[in-house]
Amino acid sequence: xxxxxxxxxxxxxxxxxxxxxxxxxxxxxxxxxxxxxxxxxxxxxxxxxxxxxxxxxxxxxxxxxxxxxxxxxxxxxxxxxxxxxxxxxx
Amino acid sequence: xxxxxxxxxxxxxxxxxxxxxxxxxxxxxxxxxxxxxxxxxxxxxxxxxxxxxxxxxxxxxxxxxxxxxxxxxxxxxxxxxxxxxxxxxx
Numbered sequence: 001x002x003x004x005x006x007x008x009x010x011x012x013x014x015x016x017x018x019x020x021x022x023x024x025x026x027x028x029x030x031x032x033x034x035x036x037x038x039x040x041x042x043x044x045x046x047x048x049x050x051x052x053x054x055x056x057x058x059x060x061x062x063x064x065x066x067x068x069x070x071x072x073x074x075x076x077x078x079x080x081x082x083x084x085x086x087x088x089x090x
Numbered sequence: 091x092x093x094x095x096x097x098x099x100x101x102x103x104x105x106x107x108x109x110x111x112x113x114x115x116x117x118x119x120x121x122x123x124x125x126x127x128x129x130x131x132x133x134x135x136x137x138x139x140x141x142x143x144x145x146x147x148x149x150x151x152x153x154x155x156x157x158x159x160x161x162x163x164x165x166x167x168x169x170x171x172x173x174x175x176x177x178x179x180x
Contacts, residue, residue: 006105007097009132013169015096020174042099069174073167076103077160084107084159 020072029066032056110162119156122146 007015023038024030030038036052039045047055059071067075097105113128114120120128126142129135137145149161157165 006108007101009106009109009128009166011097012102012105012109013166013173015102016099016170017174018096019099019102038099069176070167070171073170076099077163077167079103080106080163081160083103084110086159 016073016076017069020069024069024072027066029064029068030072031066035067106163106166107159110159114159114162117156119154119158120162121156125157 019038019042020030021028023034023041025034032049032052035056036047036049039047039052055075056065056067059067059074061071061074062068109128109132110120111118113124113131115124122139122142125146126137126139129137129142145165146155146157149157149164151161151164152158
């Protein structure tokens with residue numbers, strides 16, 4: 001099996017942690033503004049507030065109005081499944 | 091927020107898909123041998139067969155003896171949470 005030329009699995013996993021921590025700030029959670037900034041900075045997604053609110057609503061499992069790392073990973077898993085041609089049921 | 095110097099979120103997500111597809115082969119699932127090879131190639135983890143069997147047992151939600159992409163992502167989420175200093179409950 002030839003290894004793909006992108007980041008290694010280790011780099012991907014550490015990358016997810018570092019990206020979340022860079023955007024989440026001191027409280028270690030993403031609020032709507034931070035989520036919007038991350039989407040723009042990381043995925044060039046300039047979603048409007050309604051889209052960001054919808055995302056927060058979908059991902060915010062404990063309903064505290066913020067995304068912790070596990071909830072952020074739900075987003076990552078959903079995106080990865082979409083890119084892999086699958087739908088993802090939480 | 092200064093963007094971390096590692097891969098972008100987009101590169102991480104695509105990287106996870108590419109790494110899984112490179113190791114999973116034509117059936118798009120990881121068997122024990124492919125899982126063992128991936129751990130060795132991607133994470134320099136030369137786990138013995140017992141450890142690989144234990145991992146398969148934990149991650150193989152649909153009990154078909156193989157890991158599909160969603161089940162592989164469970165492994166990624168568990169590792170990411172561990173690196174983030176959290177435990178992960180499935």
